[in-house]
Amino acid sequence: MVNLDSLNGEQREAVVTPQGPLLILAGAGTGKTRVITYRIAYLIERGVSPENILAVTFTNKAAKEMRERVRRLIRKKKNADKKNSPTTCTFHSLAVRILRKHIGLLGYKPNFVIYSESEQLGVVRKVLSRLNLKGKDAEPKTIRGWISGLKNAGGDSHSVAQPDSIGGLVARFVEYYDQSLKACNAVDFDDLLLLTLRLLEEHPAVLEDCRNQYRYLLADEYQDTNAVQFQIIKLLAEKHRNLCVVGDDDQSIYGWRGAKLSNLLHLEDHFPEIKVIKLQQNYRSTNTILKAANALIRNNTQRRPKQLWSAKGEGAPINLHCFQHSEEEAGSIVDQVEFNRIARRITWGNQAILFRTNQQARILETALRKKTISYRLVGGQSYFDRKEIVDFLAYLKLILNPHDDINLLRVANVPARGLSDRVRSSWLAESHEKQCSVYSVMKDISDTGKMSARGRTGLKVLLDLIHNERDVLQCRDQLSMKKWAEGIMDHVGYFQDIPKWEKNEESVANRIRNINQLIQTLGNTGAPTETGFQRLEKFLEEISLDSSREEQKEEGRDEVTLITMHSCKGLEFPHVFIVGVEKGLLPHERSEREGTLEEERRLFYVGITRAQISLTLSYSMGRKLHGQTLPSYPSPFLLELPDELVIRPEDAGAQSVTPKIAKDVFASIRDAIG
Numbered sequence: 001m002v003n004l005d006s007l008n009g010e011q012r013e014a015v016v017t018p019q020g021p022l023l024i025l026a027g028a029g030t031g032k033t034r035v036i037t038y039r040i041a042y043l044i045e046r047g048v049s050p051e052n053i054l055a056v057t058f059t060n061k062a063a064k065e066m067r068e069r070v071r072r073l074i075r076k077k078k079n080a081d082k083k084n085s086p087t088t089c090t091f092h093s094l095a096v097r098i099l100r101k102h103i104g105l106l107g108y109k110p111n112f113v114i115y116s117e118s119e120q121l122g123v124v125r126k127v128l129s130r131l132n133l134k135g136k137d138a139e140p141k142t143i144r145g146w147i148s149g150l151k152n153a154g155g156d157s158h159s160v161a162q163p164d165s166i167g168g169l170v171a172r173f174v175e176y177y178d179q180s181l182k183a184c185n186a187v188d189f190d191d192l193l194l195l196t197l198r199l200l201e202e203h204p205a206v207l208e209d210c211r212n213q214y215r216y217l218l219a220d221e222y223q224d225t226n227a228v229q230f231q232i233i234k235l236l237a238e239k240h241r242n243l244c245v246v247g248d249d250d251q252s253i254y255g256w257r258g259a260k261l262s263n264l265l266h267l268e269d270h271f272p273e274i275k276v277i278k279l280q281q282n283y284r285s286t287n288t289i290l291k292a293a294n295a296l297i298r299n300n301t302q303r304r305p306k307q308l309w310s311a312k313g314e315g316a317p318i319n320l321h322c323f324q325h326s327e328e329e330a331g332s333i334v335d336q337v338e339f340n341r342i343a344r345r346i347t348w349g350n351q352a353i354l355f356r357t358n359q360q361a362r363i364l365e366t367a368l369r370k371k372t373i374s375y376r377l378v379g380g381q382s383y384f385d386r387k388e389i390v391d392f393l394a395y396l397k398l399i400l401n402p403h404d405d406i407n408l409l410r411v412a413n414v415p416a417r418g419l420s421d422r423v424r425s426s427w428l429a430e431s432h433e434k435q436c437s438v439y440s441v442m443k444d445i446s447d448t449g450k451m452s453a454r455g456r457t458g459l460k461v462l463l464d465l466i467h468n469e470r471d472v473l474q475c476r477d478q479l480s481m482k483k484w485a486e487g488i489m490d491h492v493g494y495f496q497d498i499p500k501w502e503k504n505e506e507s508v509a510n511r512i513r514n515i516n517q518l519i520q521t522l523g524n525t526g527a528p529t530e531t532g533f534q535r536l537e538k539f540l541e542e543i544s545l546d547s548s549r550e551e552q553k554e555e556g557r558d559e560v561t562l563i564t565m566h567s568c569k570g571l572e573f574p575h576v577f578i579v580g581v582e583k584g585l586l587p588h589e590r591s592e593r594e595g596t597l598e599e600e601r602r603l604f605y606v607g608i609t610r611a612q613i614s615l616t617l618s619y620s621m622g623r624k625l626h627g628q629t630l631p632s633y634p635s636p637f638l639l640e641l642p643d644e645l646v647i648r649p650e651d652a653g654a655q656s657v658t659p660k661i662a663k664d665v666f667a668s669i670r671d672a673i674g
Contacts, residue, residue: 002041002073007034014277015039018046021237021271023222023264024246027308028293028609029284029572032246036218037066039244040086041073048216050074053086054236056094057220060546062570063089066220087214091229092545095192102199102206111537113186113401114544118390120144120188122406127176130432131169139163147177151190152226152258154197183437184404189544193228200235207235215240222247226258234270243271249303253566253603255596261302282308284572284612286315292615292645293608299640300598308609318615320638322649325622325629326580330367333577333618337560338371340575348374352561352573354607356586360579361562363624368560378563384543388498388511392518393543395488399469400536403437415497417458423451439466465491473532481535482523489515565607576611578604581635582619604637617646 004012011031014024015038026032036055044050057063067088087094100110115123124140124147142163162170181187187195200207217237219225222245225233237243245267252261268274282290290308297303323329333353340346353364361377368375383389391414394407402408409428413419431438442463451459465488472484489495495512502508525542526535561573565586580586587600608615617638622629 002038002045004038004042007038008281010277010279010281011035011038014279015042017275017277018043018048019242021241021267021274022244023267023274023276024244024279025276025304025306026246026248026279027282027306028248028251028606029282030279030308031283032220032279033062033066033069035279036220036244036246037069037073039218040070040088043216044074044086050084050086052213052215053218054094054214054216055086055088055218055220056091056233057088058090058224059570060090060093062220063093090545091225091232092189092192095196095232096541096545098196098199098206098210099187099192102203103195105203105206106195106198108182108187108195109185111185111401111533113184113397113404113540114192115181115186115188115406116384116390116393116544117144118385119186119406120147122410123177123180126180126405126428127173129428130176131173133169143173147174148188148190149258150174151188151194152228154227154231155194180405184406185401186404186406193226193232197228197231197235200232210236211239216242217244219243219245220247223249223252223261223264224254224259225263227260230260230263237271241271241273250297250300250306250602251569251606253569253599253606255599265302265304276304278304278306280306280308282310282609285310285609286312286613288315288317288645289608289611289615292318292641293605295642295645296601296608296637296640297605300601302598316614318617318641318646320646320648321616321618322634323618323620326363326620326624327367329579329618329620330363331370333579333616334364334367334371334373336577336616337368338373346575347558348560349558350574351577352563352568352571352575352610353577353579354563354565354568354610355579356565356588356603357580358564360585364562364579368562373560374558375560375562376557378561379567383514386511386514388494388515389518391494392485392489392515393540395492396485396522396536397540399466399473399488400533400540402439402466402470405431405438408438412462413458415493415500417461418452418454418456419458419462420455423455473536475532478528479532479535480523481525481532481539482519484532485519485522489519565603568610569606572610572612574611574613575616576607576614577616577618578607579618580620580623581617581638582623582632583635584632586635586637601637604635 004015007015011034014022014035024032024035026035040053040055043053055063055066057066067085070086070088087097089097096114099108099112103110103112121140121144124143128140128143146163181191200210214236217233219233224247233243233245245264247264249261249264252259252264255261285293287310290310294307321329321332323332337348337351337353340351341348355361355364358379365375365377384393391411394410397404397407398411405428409424412424413421427438427441430441434441442459445459469484469488472479495515498508498511502511522536522539525539530538563571565578581604586604587597591597591600619634619638620632623632624630
């Protein structure tokens with residue numbers, strides 16, 4: 001029997017309300033994951049079949065944690081085996097499950113590939129070339145972002161600002177973009193949701209099939225859902241109405257990527273009988289930190305009222321520092337981090353520095369390096385954006401699907417095999433003319449006289465590689481995927497090629513190690529009885545769905561965390577520094593003209609509520625921009641924090657150090673140095 005004694009009253013009520021629509025307003029640090037997992041276990045105990053339960057969230061990490069917690073709670077039950085367990089996954093993983101089964105109804109093959117951001121950029125460049133759009137406004141990244149926003153809004157082009165470069169060609173651009181993907185039997189990340197919604201709306205049998213399987217639906221981080229995700233949830237839940245959504249409107253900070261706060265605020269419009277339960281007891285922070293957060297967020301008008309509190313006591317006051325310029329701010333904060341380590345025995349790993357924009361990281365990194373302090377920058381270059389990883393995955397995707405123009409053109413001459421940019425451009429132009437894939441053009445080339453002898457040889461080698469390796473992947477005879485992938489990299493000479501474009505020996509070794517780590521993962525994917533095609537398909541799908549994940553902190557490493565406030569939601573740190581709390585940064589200068597001031601306030605609220613024990617805020621009176629120091633001003637949000645909770649710059653001199661504090665500090669320093 002699931003023991004609910006560890007839950008507080010609000011949590012318990014949320015767990016034992018099994019039927020009908022339910023909104024759980026879970027404030028920061030109030031134990032929402034605990035409530036969700038106990039609720040799933042409670043449903044199973046009450047006789048609900050695990051296979052009829054669906055829990056969706058936004059990250060693979062959150063889905064995995066939820067899955068493991070549920071498994072521990074129900075492990076003693078006879079129906080708790082893996083084959084008969086709740087479906088716990090991300091929205092996109094759910095979409096892939098549905099599409100693999102039914103996407104044929106939309107004209108795709110079930111073995112579709114999911115394009116990464118770099119592959120999408122390749123398609124955008126291809127369409128720009130086709131429409132002959134050039135100039136500074138035709139920036140592929142800007143257009144890719146616009147396409148993503150368009151699809152997250154459900155395809156409504158009027159709800160997303162259009163790039164000037166394609167202003168009058170919106171319909172044609174999107175048509176050509178989608179045609180290019182479909183020709184390669186590929187979809188992008190946003191298509192996963194949009195195509196799933198199409199299936200549910202246009203094919204009643206598919207919707208009924210999903211409704212019959214998923215009779216109890218739980219949606220985590222509901223404030224982050226976009227228009228398409230909302231429609232999918234609504235369609236799935238409308239019949240049985242056993243919908244439980246968990247979210248916090250005060251932590252809705254992703255409006256810029258399509259999240260709609262109205263999905264949470266106006267849920268009663270779609271489910272009038274919904275019950276609302278508030279989780280307000282915080283298990284993370286001191287009351288000083290929570291009182292500051294409560295006072296700040298009360299200034300927002302678009303929210304459901306709630307008041308966080310803690311049983312952890314009042315705690316230390318919040319420190320606010322003012323500096324002459326941003327270099328002084330960075331240096332002083334880093335000094336404080338090191339003082340905490342030496343004098344207060346606070347490890348680097350228990351300290352985090354939060355900031356509004358990625359550009360602020362550079363000056364902090366410089367200051368940390370100067371003091372030889374180990375740190376981890378969260379949200380730096382993704383492992384999956386590294387050249388060697390993109391190249392390796394391109395080879396795998398090409399062998400799986402030779403008609404994948406983007407990946408074929410990427411590696412056709414990597415390593416160099418005489419297939420120049422000019423040659424590859426001619427293939428692409430001919431594929432446009434014949435309305436076929438580049439691979440088809442390559443196979444049909446009869447007049448190779450225009451190519452160099454090396455190019456002709458290179459073309460034959462590439463075509464033979466694709467043909468031969470596809471034959472190998474048909475095999476079910478205990479194929480070692482690890483040895484197979486290593487063989488491809490050796491055959492094309494990729495490892496031998498790395499020193500030609502990467503001169504640093506350590507960097508060469510790192511790039512080879514990165515590929516080998518991924519090869520090891522491929523070797524562990526799927527069952528030996530599956531064909532190589534099936535195992536490779538599964539591997540590439542897992543990579544595509546998890547390519548945005550953060551690299552895990554190395555076990556045992558003591559490092560300061562550097563992280564943006566957008567990336568820190570869901571995390572917590574004993575001691576937090578928030579730097580650059582300035583007008584123009586927080587709130588961002590765009591917020592006034594874009595009407596996003598309340599979202600900026602929510603972002604600050606998220607930053608504040610990451611802190612468990614201590615919180616330090618800082619701003620500078622001058623910040624460098626393009627080599628010039630410009631004046632800056634404290635954020636108006638600072639005036640919204642109660643005076644009695646904050647030691648402000650003008651008060652700092654009045655804070656006396658007691659003999660006991662001084663004695664303890666010096667004793668700690670003596671111990672640390674010897």
